[in-house]
Amino acid sequence: MTRDLWKHLILIFGALIVIAPFYMMISYSFKSPGEIDRGEGGFFGRQEMMVDERCVKLRDPDRDDVATAAPRFPNQTDRQIRDALVAEAVADCQMRPIVFNYTKAFTEAPLLRYLLNGVIVTASIFLIQIVVALPAAYALAKLKFWGREAVFSIVLFCLLIPVHAIALPLYIMLAKVGLTNTYAALVVPWTISVFGIFLMRQFFMTVPDDLIDAARMDGMGELAIVWRVMLPTAIPALLAFAIFSVVAHWNDYFWPRIVVTGNRDLFTPPLGLREFKGDGDGSFFGPMMATATVIVTPLIVAFLVAQRRFIEGITLSGMK
Amino acid sequence: MDIDETHTPNVVYAETAQHRTAWWLTAPALCLMILILLVPVVIAGILSFTDYSLGNDTFNWVGAKNYDRLFSSSTYEKMFIATFTYVVTVVPLSVGLGLGAALLINSMGRIGDIYKTIYFLPVMATLLAMAIAWEFMLHPSIGMVNRTLEMSCGTVLEFIPFLKNGCAERFPLWLGDRDYAIWVICFIGVWQGFGFNMVLYLAGLTSVHRELYHAAEMDGAKSAWEGFRLVTWPALGPTTVFVVTISCIRAFQVFDTIEAFWPQGGGPNKSTYVMMFAIFEKGIQQNLIGIGSAITVLFLVFVMFLTLIQRWLVERKVHY
Structure with a gap:
């Protein structure tokens, strides 16, 4: 004792x-x-x-x-x-x-608008990530095709590149096509989650081939197999990935800070808080802390409610 | 044989069909990987040899001038010092504290879950919001930190030189003091990150078999320390490799706290001018794309080098 x-x-x-x-x-x-x-x-x-x-x-x-x-x-x-x-x-x-x-x-400040932007951005990022990553992960795990090894080694190489690190060239590319200060700019760089592909591939490898063969016998196309057979088996892994993705992008400050300048309509919650701080004349500590509390609360509450899932999701990157 | 012959064309057909679908399924992911991850790396590499800036139609090749400046100017010397100070401080501390917390919590059963939850909170919270909270905590006159320190004035605790000086004159300005600024940033980095390492270690600890400790005891490992040295630490080898790598990569990317505290210039006397902030300031705010790209390239080299070491260690299954 x-x-x-x-x-x-x-x-x-x-x-x-x-x-x-x-x-x-x-x-x-x-x-x-x-x-x-x-x-x-x-x-x-x-x-x-x-x-x-x-x-x-x-x-x-x-x-x-x-x-x-x-x-x-x-x-x-x-x-x-x-x-x-x-x-x-x-x-x-x-x-x-x-x-x-x-x-x-x-x-x-239009805090509700900021929160809504945060929801729009994180939700679109997650949905696009899934739509792009799941079929690729399925093909890499279960289909034999020429070039599979090459594609997979590109995936492994891309795992080395943190998106934040290449923010400058990405910003230049977006500026060249005139996409800065749009929702697209906030979402586009995150549409491809190499980590998601890698993770889902590892998961799909464990799905028995018989399940897929049976679906083919029933006359399902490969795309239908991805969404109607593989997706349901992958729900736990997907949920963990969702938490991983949402937490990262709700809290992200660096990328929105770069591509959104001045246009308040596009501010995500951290940007809104940052602007609030910039305006502050000292007597606004209370409201600023209220804003901070409002921004931090959703994830903290979700975490306290579903702790196990959250810890699983966040440490997902450790399961390699 | 007959059956085989009649089947062959079908199989071949099915295989080419599968082949084609497989490519269709991977194509979106492959295109995005190339466009969003690989092309920017190449662009950064090319632009780092030019004097390009956004808005100009043309650019000049300047050879390795940008890299020369990185290694000769005192500003960038400060950048490297700040970045490495941060990484070298935060990584060992957050890994060590994460391991320590995991070992303590693991040894105490269900009640330890409360601590696990609490220590994980900073991982979930929006770092920018928490940075602003820390800024108030560290406020020289009305902050909670200096107020707490002031309470020790006039008590026996004054025998500590730091407190004695503080009481006699004043307590540090923390964020405004160039001797303290980088350490405050490091502290917040550890505060935010060690909970993440803790849950990874907790996951690692569940895979250490109880029998191993008994076996070690039989072999004469009497103390808890011996048990740790002979069983726990080697078993946690793979976890440690992963935790150290991911902590390093995260530490290299520190930005939110620094931008929140010092929107201009990277802290008192540039003592917290880290690489991500330099990329942001030079490349995006000042439109000096050449130099920003050169920093980006160096940054990528560091991060890739670290990850490659990790993969090499994992493949060799090194248990040190």
Whole structure:
């Protein structure tokens, strides 16, 4: 038991360091700017009502506002009406820091749009990867044809090339055909997953030939065999690959940073967060951390729900 | 014999048909591999001998001038120093901590799963978001790190020179300090990556047979250390080869944290000017494609060299 105790102590110490930035990110997303500056309020902050200065400024009454409000305040001078209106604005602009941070996260920048872009990009990348890789993997695993060895050695060679490393020539090619700042630019370089081909080939090798022969007897074409026989047998491997692919591209920052410049409509979540940071004047720590929390949460929650699958998927590259 | 003869034309026909389908199935993947992975490598190789920039119609051959500059200018000397410092620090630490965590967790049964989950969180989280969280943690005045350090002031802990100096004057600026910046980047790299290595090692550990430990005990291996040295470490050989390679390749590609902390210029005194950032800055932001391509080529050489060593080790089944 004592031996286990020091093990726990070491592991808990590590866990504290690992969790610290997550703790801080979530905690700041709950707190008011004052609490962040002074470092008070524990984890949740005190959640006292705070006034959104910007909202008050926007509602600053001008001459017309005072005139239209005059009937509501009979027998008062303009000055008094103005003060009353400002007081109303302040009352309306009061909110809890947590509400303030999260509404700002979604209203200051089109965060929903960014999230949607993230979903569109990761989903298209994954689908195209499958459509391209599965038939090739099947042919390499189960069909005999002249040149198979050559194709497979190209696959093995391409495994050596990280796509991030050749970002510059890819960027030049995309710029030459005028595709920068499009969805295509975000997706195209990832459409071919050499790793996916390799992985699915290894998996298909284990599928018995009898299954394929039986399908041929039934008069199925090779393409139909890929989608109706091989695909269903490969669901576990495919799921692992899906997690691998989605995690990598949801979190990717380098490539979107290169091909998307300025056009906010195409921003993926990390780019949106980056822009938020660039705009920040210091008082926006809360909303920025709220944005970060919103971006990180989907994958973390999915991971906590289906841990085993996720660890399998992410460490897939280790199964070679 | 009769049957054979009547069958032969059919078989031949079937084989050519299969042959053709096989090519149709591989063609999309093959084309994309060539277009997206191989052609860019060739383009980078060619452009690295030119002074091309986007928008120009023509370019001049400049021979090896770009490479000369890489090896003579002090900026690129800093680039190599930063990159190698990062790789040489992060790889051993993240592999070592990954192995340590895996051994501890493996020895404690079900309860260890909690630590596994926690340590894996940074692998799933969007690195850019976590980089911004770390930036707040490391904020010189209101960051959690310096606040925690300040708490030690006036206690017995002040006998540590680092804390004593910090309390007497001030604690480090971390990201703004050229002596600390690269180490902070390394720390975040280890923080993010060791959980990944841990799960790979945990997978490796499940394949170590219990009987081997008993056998080692019979042979006189008394301590846990002996058991580790004689059984665990050799059995984990293949895992280690893989973990080290993939950690190296990932470490070479560090970018997100550096771009998030120092959008311009790669840190105080260029102390964190790593290769990926150099490619991004020179090739894409400054449109100096020749020099960017030269860095790309060097980068590819490093990464391919590492992977080839790994494959060679795996093929020889080296258990060191």
